[in-house]
Amino acid sequence: MDHQKNEEVAARFEELAALEQEFEDMEEEIIRQAEALQRPLYKKRADFVTKIPHFWSLVFEQAPPEIDNFIQPTDSKVFAECLDTFEVTRIELNDPNGSPRSFSLKFGFTDNEYFEDKVLEKNFWYRKTKDWQGLVSEPVKINWKKGKDLTGGLTDAAYKLGEMRKKLAIDTANGAARKEEAKTKEYKDLAKKVETATDASVSFFGLFSFVSGYRWVSAQESAQAAKEERERFEKIRRGEKVDDEDEAEDEEDPQDYQEIEVFPGGDEVATVIAEDMWPNAIKYYKGTFDEEEDDEELSDLDVMDASDDDDEDDDQEPVDIRALVGKGRKSEQEPPSKKQRKA
Template identity: 45%
Template structure:
């Protein structure tokens, strides 16, 4: 007589899913190590191509493009000079860190030439992959102050408000404090805009898709998660933690900070930079050039018959494709690429 198989529980499925996530994380780590040399060669090459990164951003995937407003596009198209994405914990590990870094933590840096919107030469934002005590996981970040020039704050005070609240909570010693003047002020601003981003740059004020998780809380929660995982592998009956599973609904709602989150899609945008735009930058740049060729009736392929001095570099001059000659993307001296101007 056949023995009836034990039913599969939700905890069993969650444990299997956790194994897949661990495999994906290990693959990220190996890919990072394997691609370092190629990324270094790419950085050296694209540094010699004018307007490379503005054209890449012009072809950005929807997860990024939908947040770029027309006034953002002008700054990006005229003044963005560099983009970099690093797996920040892996970089720290390689520099002598004591613990194994998580490849899901990111640092994204945008560099700009002098402009009339803000005085910063670079805007750099770090996203840490962390685990809450109830099992929730995700990217959290500290808001970044942007030094806007007078009357040019494209975020309508949202980034300044996010920085002010974060600093007030740090001073109070409670990163979940809500009885602060800064909390009330930022809540009113967020409610006024009703979740609509005023600018791509509100992203620099992003904190969390739920609430801020400290490094200490994450470390303790991760240790408990690993203890449960290892116990389960040894046959012990241990429930797999799920987000919200160890707290009452009232407590869960009390820790939700979305009423003062200035950019609801902050994590999705960071992941899109890291997993789509950054690795596919050359492909996106090429697409921008192809679109420019198709849209410009005066563009003709250089068959080498004109202006040929016999050197190999004259055969394909990729730099000429992105200089302001009218043969790359259609642009004027006072605005962003045509595709962005027509967008909104």
């Protein structure tokens, strides 16, 4: 009797999983429809903000903690001085084999002292395996100027490993192939650099090296996993028994993929940027005005107290809210002052 009850519970669980898939399909359709409705507004906003100096610099200045915690003072300086444009695009919106959850982050820069690139674009693809789903990406080459690499060589090492993987067509779905990859010089060099790096030293630009919160998953592996998943759920909906033998044969993978991940949590950071900061950019920009109002409401006593502490804070650059919103600036071409990161 207990065995029969367990089978019934398992069957109900499978039906719930199939229903969950229907919810996911609906969420993807909502993303498609929302993008179609919002695209003209994004175009209108892009045309408008070209008339506002340092718009995107100020948006990232007001980034939520999930993003701000990864922006080092030098990163903040780069954004302030030369971040010119920014755009999020749903790169697989109309691809029947892709996902509307996939997107790109495209940063446009003016000339700067750190890298040669005028555009840095990072693609994030929503992929699946038999037991995981999420965002994956390929390392992006940043052409750092001599002695100016803010990541200490991490982006270069990650890019070399990515290029080696593509050149040798390494099948990351194959356990034996992954073990061979781990023996390569490129893999070992990156693993060593990641091991010696500290959280405080990893630049925001390390995001351009992010690969996955799990491991690299190819489009082919993802498509096959999605196909098998749909076939499985179709059988469940028809009331047919599902064979779980293949899943039972899967062996636990002991390999630590995060030992070569330059930017752990990069998928979460990218998602916040794409799904919060991008659609709400005007709100974040207006936040600079809110800070100015708070600054102007300081009492004389507050100002006197602050003056008494000047000697202790000589090493820190104060927050210039007026400069952030463009008031008191000598020239519209001058970048906004940057806040100091808390220790």
